[in-house]
Amino acid sequence: MRTETPQPIRLSDYRPPAFLIDEVRLDFALEPSRTRVKAQLSVRRNGEHAEPLVLNGERLKPISVAIDGRVLGESERTIDAEFLTVPDVPDAFVLATEVEIDPAANKALDGLYMSGGRFCTQCEAEGFRKITWYPDRPDVLSRFTVRIEADRSFQHLLSNGNLIEAGDLPGGRRYAVWNDPFPKPCYLFALVAGELDVLEDKLVTMSGRTVDLRIFVDPGMAPRAAYAMDALKRSMKWDEQAFGREYDLDLFMIVAVRDFNFGAMENKGLNIFNSSLLLADPETATDLDYERIESVVAHEYFHNWTGDRITCRDWFQLCLKEGLTVFRDQSFSADMRGEAVQRIKDVKALRARQFAEDQGPLAHPVRPSSYLKIDNFYTATIYEKGAEVIRMLKALIGAEAFRKGMDLYFERWDGHATTVEAFIACFAEVSGRDLTDFFAWYEQAGTPTLTVKRRYDAAARTLELELTQSTAPTPGQPTKRPLPMPIRIGLLDAEGRTLAFERDGQALDETLVVLDAAEAKVTLTGVEREPVVSALRGFSAPVTLVTDAKPKDRYVLLAGDPDLFNRWEAGQDLARDLMLARAAGRPDEVAEERYAEALGRALADQAADPAFKALLLALPTEAELSLAMKPADPAALHAARDALRLRLALHLGEQLKHLHIGLQQLGEFTPDAAGAGRRALRNAALDLLAANPRADVAELAEGHYRAATNMTDAIGGLNALMLVGGEAFEAALADFFERWKSEPLVIDKWFALQARDPSEGAFGRVLGLTAHPAFDPKNPNRLRALVSTFSSANPARFHDPSGAGYSFLADQILAVDGFNPMTAARMVEPLGGWRRYTPELGELMKAQLARIRAHEGLSKNVYELASKALGSDED
Ligand code: TRP
Ligand code: ZN
Numbered sequence: 001m002r003t004e005t006p007q008p009i010r011l012s013d014y015r016p017p018a019f020l021i022d023e024v025r026l027d028f029a030l031e032p033s034r035t036r037v038k039a040q041l042s043v044r045r046n047g048e049h050a051e052p053l054v055l056n057g058e059r060l061k062p063i064s065v066a067i068d069g070r071v072l073g074e075s076e077r078t079i080d081a082e083f084l085t086v087p088d089v090p091d092a093f094v095l096a097t098e099v100e101i102d103p104a105a106n107k108a109l110d111g112l113y114m115s116g117g118r119f120c121t122q123c124e125a126e127g128f129r130k131i132t133w134y135p136d137r138p139d140v141l142s143r144f145t146v147r148i149e150a151d152r153s154f155q156h157l158l159s160n161g162n163l164i165e166a167g168d169l170p171g172g173r174r175y176a177v178w179n180d181p182f183p184k185p186c187y188l189f190a191l192v193a194g195e196l197d198v199l200e201d202k203l204v205t206m207s208g209r210t211v212d213l214r215i216f217v218d219p220g221m222a223p224r225a226a227y228a229m230d231a232l233k234r235s236m237k238w239d240e241q242a243f244g245r246e247y248d249l250d251l252f253m254i255v256a257v258r259d260f261n262f263g264a265m266e267n268k269g270l271n272i273f274n275s276s277l278l279l280a281d282p283e284t285a286t287d288l289d290y291e292r293i294e295s296v297v298a299h300e301y302f303h304n305w306t307g308d309r310i311t312c313r314d315w316f317q318l319c320l321k322e323g324l325t326v327f328r329d330q331s332f333s334a335d336m337r338g339e340a341v342q343r344i345k346d347v348k349a350l351r352a353r354q355f356a357e358d359q360g361p362l363a364h365p366v367r368p369s370s371y372l373k374i375d376n377f378y379t380a381t382i383y384e385k386g387a388e389v390i391r392m393l394k395a396l397i398g399a400e401a402f403r404k405g406m407d408l409y410f411e412r413w414d415g416h417a418t419t420v421e422a423f424i425a426c427f428a429e430v431s432g433r434d435l436t437d438f439f440a441w442y443e444q445a446g447t448p449t450l451t452v453k454r455r456y457d458a459a460a461r462t463l464e465l466e467l468t469q470s471t472a473p474t475p476g477q478p479t480k481r482p483l484p485m486p487i488r489i490g491l492l493d494a495e496g497r498t499l500a501f502e503r504d505g506q507a508l509d510e511t512l513v514v515l516d517a518a519e520a521k522v523t524l525t526g527v528e529r530e531p532v533v534s535a536l537r538g539f540s541a542p543v544t545l546v547t548d549a550k551p552k553d554r555y556v557l558l559a560g561d562p563d564l565f566n567r568w569e570a571g572q573d574l575a576r577d578l579m580l581a582r583a584a585g586r587p588d589e590v591a592e593e594r595y596a597e598a599l600g601r602a603l604a605d606q607a608a609d610p611a612f613k614a615l616l617l618a619l620p621t622e623a624e625l626s627l628a629m630k631p632a633d634p635a636a637l638h639a640a641r642d643a644l645r646l647r648l649a650l651h652l653g654e655q656l657k658h659l660h661i662g663l664q665q666l667g668e669f670t671p672d673a674a675g676a677g678r679r680a681l682r683n684a685a686l687d688l689l690a691a692n693p694r695a696d697v698a699e700l701a702e703g704h705y706r707a708a709t710n711m712t713d714a715i716g717g718l719n720a721l722m723l724v725g726g727e728a729f730e731a732a733l734a735d736f737f738e739r740w741k742s743e744p745l746v747i748d749k750w751f752a753l754q755a756r757d758p759s760e761g762a763f764g765r766v767l768g769l770t771a772h773p774a775f776d777p778k779n780p781n782r783l784r785a786l787v788s789t790f791s792s793a794n795p796a797r798f799h800d801p802s803g804a805g806y807s808f809l810a811d812q813i814l815a816v817d818g819f820n821p822m823t824a825a826r827m828v829e830p831l832g833g834w835r836r837y838t839p840e841l842g843e844l845m846k847a848q849l850a851r852i853r854a855h856e857g858l859s860k861n862v863y864e865l866a867s868k869a870l871g872s873d874e875d
Pocket of ligand 1: 122125261375
């Protein structure tokens with residue numbers, strides 16, 4: 001048991017830094033187990049008070065501390081596990097320190113560590129303090145000059161900014177000096193050293209400057225960086241066109257590393273990527289990989305302006321850079337791949353991750369007000385809901401004012417660390433709107449429920465819409481206020497034709513209603529026929545929508561809503577209700593047939609985009625269904641979803657087979673949206689067919705696997721074989737491993753696929769895989785492929801009534817926490833929702849959380865999440 005409870009950090013305690021650093025000079029003598037770091041900081045007091053100098057520093061072996069050239073004696077400074085304190089310092093001085101660190105022993109993957117024989121860094125959020133003593137906070141911005149020295153076998157020595165000089169040294173060593181002219185907080189510092197291949201390109205910016213682009217990868221892998229390079233160039237051009245933002249240095253570099261806690265990192269001029277989000281070719285990467293590479297390359301590049309040039313005053317402002325940058329990457333992806341399809345995928349992800357977060361004990365606002373470990377706040381709420389808030393802001397003030405507000409933000413805050421308030425103030429200023437109420441979206445946690453009820457008066461031809469909103473309490477926020485919600489609304493008639501109407505005397509096809517109170521009534525006039533209401537088009541606010549729509553209305557929307565998001569949503573609503581009815585023991589077979597027929601008609605629509613049809617075919621996931629069933633019974637939901645899938649497979653079997661044949665790849669593989677959309681639909685058809693495991697389906701799946709010329713189809717075939725089960729699956733699984741055993745990113749897929757297997761005996765296989773020679777929990781990709789896929793994408797097996805799935809996860813979390821707390825903490829979430837499940841399951845989940853929390857030597861990271869997940873309801 002822990003004796004002391006760690007103390008939270010609070011937003012209200014923010015104080016400006018007591019000292020500023022104008023210039024930093026770092027000197028690295030790289031050795032895997034004994035790296036020496038010298039730092040020279042030009043320090044200046046910020047303010048009147050004679051405060052002591054307190055610098056962060058952890059896991060550092062002190063060598064020396066000097067001020068203005070004089071080495072301090074032991075009595076003149078104190079060094080503990082977290083800080084270097086010098087009580088007596090002048091107002092301006094040069095601090096010179098030297099420490100020794102051990103990158104080879106660093107399995108936490110923050111600070112300076114080794115991956116695949118190379119040195120690399122990860123400093124966000126608080127990794128820099130594991131490299132040297134420094135005010136490790138985002139509001140201290142300095143100009144960095146970095147000298148790196150290493151054995152000559154470390155061919156490339158990289159850091160932020162521009163290369164100033166480089167060369168060989170006696171004794172088989174080499175060095176390089178980098179200078180970054182842009183002041184930055186230390187979390188954006190990066191260093192990479194090692195043997196790497198490089199893919200090079202150039203881009204001419206809007207003002208005519210030529211920027212060198214370099215992507216560094218494992219030797220032999222340069223061709224697999226071509227797609228990332230293409231995505232990078234498109235991102236750079238897009239940011240010029242969409243936001244007027246030009247790249248600022250002469251060089252932009254990306255490095256791919258295999259061992260990385262997150263997806264990627266926006267270090268100034270030197271982005272570091274998890275190799276899974278950078279390397280792709282048709283044979284080893286799926287379309288989903290390509291899509292994610294495109295969006296993450298864009299995301300990290302866009303951070304150059306929203307994150308690097310303008311950064312966060314403190315970590316409570318994390319959404320200032322993350323929510324905004326996700327909004328920017330989503331807008332880019334929409335332009336690249338089609339707005340509707342992109343929107344549907346973004347909303348699916350939001351619901352799966354963020355809505356679940358909001359319904360559990362870890363619910364928090366987009367801008368939280370306290371934390372123990374900031375690493376735990378890189379959440380779906382900060383990122384995805386943070387992006388939704390920006391999207392609403394744009395909807396509320398209009399695209400033009402939004403762009404003006406962004407321009408003002410860039411102009412006013414360039415080179416500074418700032419706050420969400422300062423950001424919103426820019427939009428209030430340019431639009432002349434009072435955005436005080438809007439700010440509540442940042443401060444209030446929870447997913448609001450929006451209810452839309454209609455009353456049509458045929459004689460008066462008016463439609464009255466009654467809108468209400470409410471938000472359930474979340475931890476620490478028992479009462480909630482109404483939020484300003486932009487709600488896009490259109491009308492259809494019973495035949496699915498757009499129904500025009502008038503609002504305040506204006507003739508319209510669609511209107512934006514802003515609900516800014518708990519309830520409001522909106523009257524639409526000139527409504528010629530009884531309407532079907534298409535509410536919350538494009539998912540214009542991140543809420544749970546409840547309407548009085550009847551199934552027949554949903555069928556109208558599914559067949560013909562011009563808003564493709566709501567067309568898709570209507571299908572999801574119908575399917576969700578059917579599955580929930582089954583799970584509750586009230587199957588409606590007539591309604592299921594009707595749904596299958598409607599789906600068949602939608603699939604036959606020649607005008608519809610295959611990518612969109614693939615989304616129509618995918619039923620809501622069990623995880624999503626579990627949010628709508630109280631208490632959630634995973635076994636019942638799994639059975640219900642399987643049953644509906646079987647009905648669809650039976651009803652649509654011939655049509656699905658035709659689709660499968662008709663969509664066979666004819667020409668060259670292209671990773672673009674069109675090619676990916678066809679493969680998505682073909683694989684979705686096969687996936688549904690596999691719900692009916694007949695011999696001919698098994699044959700089809702096997703043929704699909706054997707004939708695959710790209711990874712999307714190989715995984716699609718393997719997945720279908722898994723659902724059918726039996727010898728053919730075992731053989732294909734073995735074949736796949738043999739073929740790809742030397743490709744770590746592909747073997748991750750092999751682990752993940754088995755972790756998703758919903759069949760009865762699959763848990764035993766997962767357990768067995770932890771002893772597989774290729775399983776390595778020190779590599780986060782491999783760990784997550786097996787363990788997190790199992791706990792988040794296989795509810796049927798994870799929620800085994802015995803509790804075996806839960807104790808397996810707890811074992812893994814505790815083992816990983818011993819060396820990588822950041823990654824261990826990110827595995828806790830699936831247990832967090834324990835209150836939503838049936839009491840028997842909830843108790844078993846809670847027992848594992850209690851076991852985790854009581855563990856000797858637990859990290860702060862896991863402690864925070866386990867104790868918050870247990871809540872006040874603990875024993
Ligand atoms: N800033 C990164 C991004 O969103 C996220 C990130 C990468 C991160 N690595 C991290 C956050 C390590 C915390 C810790 O692009
Ligand atoms: Zn980011």
